[in-house]
Amino acid sequence: MNLKIAVLSGDGIGPEVTQESIKVLKTIAEIYGHNFEFQEALVGAIAIDETENPLPEKTLNLCRESDAVLFGAIGDPKYDNNPDAKVRPEQGLLKLRKELGLFANIRPINAYDSLLDKSPLKREIIQGTDMVIYRELTGGIYFGQKKISEDGTVASDLCEYSKLEIERITHLAFKAAQTRKKKVTLIDKANVLETSRLWRRIVTSISREYSDVTLDFLFVDNAAMQMILNPSQFDVILTENMFGDIISDEGSVIGGSIGLLASASVGNGTALFEPIHGSYPQATGKNIANPIASILSASMLLEHFGLNNEAKQIRIAVDKTLKRNIVSVDINKETPSSTSQIGDVIVQML
Amino acid sequence: MNLKIAVLSGDGIGPEVTQESIKVLKTIAEIYGHNFEFQEALVGAIAIDETENPLPEKTLNLCRESDAVLFGAIGDPKYDNNPDAKVRPEQGLLKLRKELGLFANIRPINAYDSLLDKSPLKREIIQGTDMVIYRELTGGIYFGQKKISEDGTVASDLCEYSKLEIERITHLAFKAAQTRKKKVTLIDKANVLETSRLWRRIVTSISREYSDVTLDFLFVDNAAMQMILNPSQFDVILTENMFGDIISDEGSVIGGSIGLLASASVGNGTALFEPIHGSYPQATGKNIANPIASILSASMLLEHFGLNNEAKQIRIAVDKTLKRNIVSVDINKETPSSTSQIGDVIVQML
Ligand SMILES: CC(C)[C@H](C(=O)O)[C@@H](O)C(=O)O
Ligand SMILES: CC(C)[C@H](C(=O)O)[C@@H](O)C(=O)O
Numbered sequence: 003m004n005l006k007i008a009v010l011s012g013d014g015i016g017p018e019v020t021q022e023s024i025k026v027l028k029t030i031a032e033i034y035g036h037n038f039e040f041q042e043a044l045v046g047a048i049a050i051d052e053t054e055n056p057l058p059e060k061t062l063n064l065c066r067e068s069d070a071v072l073f074g075a076i077g078d079p080k081y082d083n084n085p086d087a088k089v090r091p092e093q094g095l096l097k098l099r100k101e102l103g104l105f106a107n108i109r110p111i112n113a114y115d116s117l118l119d120k121s122p123l124k125r126e127i128i129q130g131t132d133m134v135i136y137r138e139l140t141g142g143i144y145f146g147q148k149k150i151s152e153d154g155t156v157a158s159d160l161c162e163y164s165k166l167e168i169e170r171i172t173h174l175a176f177k178a179a180q181t182r183k184k185k186v187t188l189i190d191k192a193n194v195l196e197t198s199r200l201w202r203r204i205v206t207s208i209s210r211e212y213s214d215v216t217l218d219f220l221f222v223d224n225a226a227m228q229m230i231l232n233p234s235q236f237d238v239i240l241t242e243n244m245f246g247d248i249i250s251d252e253g254s255v256i257g258g259s260i261g262l263l264a265s266a267s268v269g270n271g272t273a274l275f276e277p278i279h280g281s282y283p284q285a286t287g288k289n290i291a292n293p294i295a296s297i298l299s300a301s302m303l304l305e306h307f308g309l310n311n312e313a314k315q316i317r318i319a320v321d322k323t324l325k326r327n328i329v330s331v332d333i334n335k336e337t338p339s340s341t342s343q344i345g346d347v348i349v350q351m352l
Numbered sequence: 353m354n355l356k357i358a359v360l361s362g363d364g365i366g367p368e369v370t371q372e373s374i375k376v377l378k379t380i381a382e383i384y385g386h387n388f389e390f391q392e393a394l395v396g397a398i399a400i401d402e403t404e405n406p407l408p409e410k411t412l413n414l415c416r417e418s419d420a421v422l423f424g425a426i427g428d429p430k431y432d433n434n435p436d437a438k439v440r441p442e443q444g445l446l447k448l449r450k451e452l453g454l455f456a457n458i459r460p461i462n463a464y465d466s467l468l469d470k471s472p473l474k475r476e477i478i479q480g481t482d483m484v485i486y487r488e489l490t491g492g493i494y495f496g497q498k499k500i501s502e503d504g505t506v507a508s509d510l511c512e513y514s515k516l517e518i519e520r521i522t523h524l525a526f527k528a529a530q531t532r533k534k535k536v537t538l539i540d541k542a543n544v545l546e547t548s549r550l551w552r553r554i555v556t557s558i559s560r561e562y563s564d565v566t567l568d569f570l571f572v573d574n575a576a577m578q579m580i581l582n583p584s585q586f587d588v589i590l591t592e593n594m595f596g597d598i599i600s601d602e603g604s605v606i607g608g609s610i611g612l613l614a615s616a617s618v619g620n621g622t623a624l625f626e627p628i629h630g631s632y633p634q635a636t637g638k639n640i641a642n643p644i645a646s647i648l649s650a651s652m653l654l655e656h657f658g659l660n661n662e663a664k665q666i667r668i669a670v671d672k673t674l675k676r677n678i679v680s681v682d683i684n685k686e687t688p689s690s691t692s693q694i695g696d697v698i699v700q701m702l
Contacts, residue, residue, distance in 0.1 A: 077543065083569070085542055085549035085556075092543045122580050127472045143493075143511060148546035155515040157550035161493060165505040191594070192435055193427065193442040196498040199435035200507035206435075219433065224630075226602035227610060230472050230580060244541070248598060252576035260577060280574075 003307060004037045008068035008272075010061065010098075012046040013091060014281025015291035015341075016074025022293035022345030023072060023300040026319075029349045030304065030312050041068070045098065046091040046281075047078035056094030062101055065272055070303050071102075073276035074296070079283055100140050103270035106171045107139040107246065108178075108302075109263060109278055111233075111253045116325040120258030120333050123230065128256050133236040134182070135253065136175040137246025139267055141167045142197070144243045163197045163242065168204045174268075175240040176212040183237035187218040189225045189245050201242065222249070229253055250278060259332040261292025264299040266306060273306050275299040289340045292330040294320055297348060319351035353657060354387045358418035358622075360411065360448075362396040363441060364631025365641035365691075366424025372643035372695030373422060373650040376669075379699045380654065380662050391418070395448065396441040396631075397428035406444030412451055415622055420653050421452075423626035424646070429633055450490050453620035456521045457489040457596065458528075458652075459613060459628055461583075461603045466675040470608030470683050473580065478606050483586035484532070485603065486525040487596025489617055491517045492547070494593045513547045513592065518554045524618075525590040526562040533587035537568040539575045539595050551592065572599070579603055600628060609682040611642025614649040616656060623656050625649040639690045642680040644670055647698060669701035 007027070011020035024040055031038045043061035050056050065071050073095075081090045098104075113121070113128040121128050146160030179186045188205050190198035202219065209217040220228060222245045228235065229249060233256050241249060254260035260279045267274040277295030285291045301316035323329075328347050331338035339347070357377070361370035374390055381388045393411035400406050415421050423445075431440045448454075463471070463478040471478050496510030529536045538555050540548035552569065559567040570578060572595045578585065579599060583606050591599060604610035610629045617624040627645030635641045651666035673679075678697050681688035689697070 082543060082571075085552040090543060096544070122474055122477045122582075123472050124474060144544055146508070150546055150550065154550075154553075156512065157546040158496070158510055158512040159545045159547050160508055160510055162506065162508040191597075193432060193440060194446070194494055195509045196500050196507040197509050200500065200504075202435040203504075221432075223597045223601035226576065226598045227605055230602065230605045245598075247541075247573045248576045248595075251573035252580065252602065255577055255580045 006039050006068045008064045008071045009040050009042045010045040011074035012076045013048055013078055014075050014283045014286045018341050019291050019293040019296035020074040023296045025345050025349055026297050027300050029352050034312055045094045046076040050089055056091050057097045068272055071274040073274050075281040077281040102272050104267035104274055105140045105269045106174050107137040107265055107267045109135040109250045109265045111256055113256055114324055117258040122255055131233040131256050135239045135250045138171050138242045142243035161197050163200055168201055172205050172208045175238050176215050179215045179238040184214055185216045185237035187220055187239050189220050189222050189241040191222050261332045262294050264295050264302055266302040275303040290331050291341050292332050293341050293345050319348045322351050323347050356389050356418045358414045358421045359390050359392045360395040361424035362426045363398055363428055364425050364633045364636045368691050369641050369643040369646040370424040373646045375695050375699055376647050377650050379702050384662055395444045396426040400439055406441050407447045418622055421624040423624050425631040427631040452622050454617035454624055455490045455619045456524050457487040457615055457617045459485040459600045459615045461606055463606055464674055467608040472605055481583040481606050485589045485600045486521055488521050488592050492593035511547055513550055518551055522555050522558045525588050526565050529565045529588040534564055535566045535587035537570055537589050539570050539572050539591040541572050611682045612644050614645050614652055616652040625653040640681050641691050642682050643691050643695050669698045672701050673697050
């Protein structure tokens with residue numbers, strides 16, 4: 003298969019971890035006779051530094067012309083602590099999601115047998131956890147109108163959802179559940195929010211088309227608790243943008259490190275694959291970041307194009323590497339391996 | 353001291369647990385020579401059933417005339433699963449918060465030595481946790497304009513904050529930090545939300561008046577992770593309404609049960625004291641609910657009026673009861689005590 007892949011490695015540890023994914027993808031291409039073409043482009047703080055634009059036109063065009071985007075990370079503390087910055091790195095990622103129509107962010111969360119004791123949660127709590135979060139990604143309070151009064155004393159963000167926005171991701175979530183444990187849990191705050199009540203109405207109505215799938219509801223506050231008390235109760239979680247952001251980062255503690263969590267963002271055109279962790283500025287350039295989230299995102303990329311065996315081989319190689327305790331410092335403080343060492347071992351395992 | 357206390361025990365297990373708090377408060381009044389007068393009023397689903405109004409005028413007036421409100425719980429599944437209900441129990445609580453001007457909800461979270469092994473989190477993770485969450489309670493997306501289009505296909509909720517709303521709770525949080533570990537962590541999503549950037553600006557500026565207190569920032573997604581990875585890093589958490597709702601319920605897993613978590617809501621007039629758990633409909637009438645969250649809320653009530661020793665005696669009695677493993681089924685499935693037994697033991701301990 004020929005695939006044109008745009009590489010947006012971004013800020014902080016983004017470039018380091020993305021480099022390892024590329025190594026893995028190149029190895030897969032060689033072994034299985036595919037042709038993957040990689041083209042790099044700027045995004046985030048580094049794009050602001052060079053072009054004053056967190057998502058240069060050139061980058062967006064490259065993404066549009068590509069089959070997939072391999073994304074690194076975004077964000078820089080010099081913007082985080084400056085609420086007055088007019089341009090911020092995150093705008094690059096948000097605009098990219100919107101422009102590419104990436105309305106569904108898919109985040110699988112599993113407990114790895116070899117890492118059961120690495121989690122802050124007890125082994126018996128996380129054992130058997132196997133869920134996937136469908137987070138709506140181009141709507142809600144992230145993209146609604148933002149206002150600040152002229153004198154700077156009143157600010158607002160609008161959370162808005164339309165039927166169409168809810169329907170399209172709901173179908174994806176139910177279809178996923180059909181291939182899994184046949185359960186969808188909608189997380190919302192329908193006892194307070196009008197948008198949540200719209201979600202509940204539409205999701206309930208769509209659920210009738212999937213009679214083999216059970217639909218459950220959880221208020222987001224309760225969900226934040228249930229995620230920790232009993233994560234294995236979940237199969238497919240469906241939720242809006244902001245709740246999905248919070249709940250999926252919370253869920254990352256189950257696997258033992260956020261450095262393991264991959265995601266796929268899909269929609270109308272080019273799909274995007276990115277680790278859910280951030281740019282982790284303190285680790286930049288130190289060759290200590292965990293590349294596995296990025297490598298598993300590359301595996302999701304292959305799966306997206308039907309290269310299921312290739313995707314699986316990556317997952318198996320990652321599993322083996324974890325079992326051999328070849329892991330980065332986020333998982334093993336005593337004898338950590340470096341970012342590039344882990345990449346090398348995964349490549350060897352393939 | 354003379355105190356007039358409005359009792360709004362509400363729905364589900366609310367009445368059962370509140371009854372135990374009243375028992376405890378009456379005992380305190382006897383021992384220390386106070387005069388507490390209790391008057392009951394309707395709120396929530398039960399108020400809708402009887403008056404079609406989740407917060408009858410009579411209830412609101414009683415609260416206004418009282419020194420404090422002892423609140424039980426609110427909510428009924430018959431409304432939760434009906435997104436079309438026009439009147440809902442939660443409106444009673446939300447209106448009460450707004451009408452009484454209860455802008456700050458204060459939620460302490462501790463790990464109890466005797467319960468360290470009851471948490472889904474590992475003992476070494478939670479040991480030493482001692483934080484208090486200051487959640488803004490009368491602003492944000494809870495109270496902004498809600499809209500639904502006539503054809504029911506587009507809904508919105510407005511999240512709005514003003515300088516004044518942020519300032520008043522910020523001062524409370526910093527003052528609390530001064531009496532504690534001298535650290536405030538602001539939880540927001542300033543990389544996306546305009547309201548969060550307003551929070552960051554105002555809180556940063558106020559922090560200069562409290563030079564003995566350190567101010568930290570955490571994005572809410574990261575905070576949801578840090579809460580589980582390393583809860584003892586926190587002292588005072590300051591956050592807006594919705595994030596506070598999610599983060600504090602999440603934090604309840606630290607103590608081993610949400611049935612232990614008390615809260616005080618304070619503002620311009622009458623203060624309100626309530627467990628953070630919900631109405632737990634499945635347990636209603638079974639005498640199995642945990643009354644400790646309610647009893648500790650009563651202790652916060654006494655503290656609010658400067659009855660620090662009395663408040664402390666309740667906390668000591670609760671500690672002793674927990675140590676003797678006299679706990680409800682949420683904490684001990686094998687040999688649980690009933691709601692009223694636990695209340696009785698705490699009364700004896702006083
Ligand atoms: C960087 C930030 C804007 C982003 C988000 O909130 O969506 C990130 O946290 C994520 O989850 O991908
Ligand atoms: C019942 C509900 C409206 C309420 C809230 O979300 O504030 C509850 O969850 C709480 O935390 O007190």
